[in-house]
Amino acid sequence: MLVKRIEEVFECIGLASLIVLVFLAAVLRFFGLDMSWSTDMAQLVFAWVCFIGADLAMRQDRHMGVNMLVDRFSLKTQNGVLLFNNVFIIGFLILVAVYGTNLCIVNYQRTFNTLPISYSYATASAPVGCALMIITTIIKIKTNIMNIVKSDYSSLEKKVEGGDVL
Template identity: 30%
Template sequence: MRILEWVCGAIEKIINFIIIVCLMMMTVVIFYQVVLRYVFNSSNIWAEEFARYAFIWVVLLGAASALRRFQHIRIDFVVNMLPERGQKLIGFINYVLIVGFLLTLIKYGIAISMKTTHQISAGLHIPMSFMYLSIPIGAALMLLFTIQIILRDYLLPSDANSPALERE
């Protein structure tokens, strides 16, 4: 379990670094586009496309990082009224449903990526499969982090590592 925790922590650090780099590049490219448009009364075709695609990658990688840190929005006022055992059961069922959803995203994300390998984007001239790969990659990372949570909090809990009912 410690190895899985270490691997997931290392992957999350890499994800966060990629997110930071993408956000900085988006900021620079969007600033460049604004200057071109309003100062020089011109524009280019790749800047908007780059910002859009970088944003898609940021969202999907960020969703994985947020899942690992329990930072997704939760509506849990009804669940909090249940006894601890009921809360734990609902949490486990929730994560099992998340696994099913993520497996579906991976399956269909790979399928759409394979179908778009020969399509080229208009502005950046890159294969569209690169953009569609963000879906299965983001879902696979979320699946890894979900499996880590299930193992740590529900299947292999220890006294020091009780189920995560009250996360930040």
């Protein structure tokens, strides 16, 4: 829960920073003042907000998905589909983390156009975000396996506002 809270705070600060940076750059450009560094800073913040936000969405099961077919299956079958998907997702995340780490290493000498910092700070968002999502996916796989072991699939029941179960 601490990691989730930290991610939520990071997302709020990151999104607020993006809004302020882009708005200030636009207003100052109107008055003829240069704030070109804000574009690079916004790019850096955006990369981190995207990957940390993806993990936050995954933790809360808020990723977009098409469940029209899967929702018609029994809870046991849904659990199997989710387990398969989670194993597939973890494989993909491992690939992105490995190649993202390589990208960080390759970009360590490259700097932003207007900021005197390494571009690796932006590319590091991919392996860090994927590592967080790998942890989240492992927790989900553990839940799927425990559902099978206990033959209890109640954790998959959809809840609507008001507490009713679908």
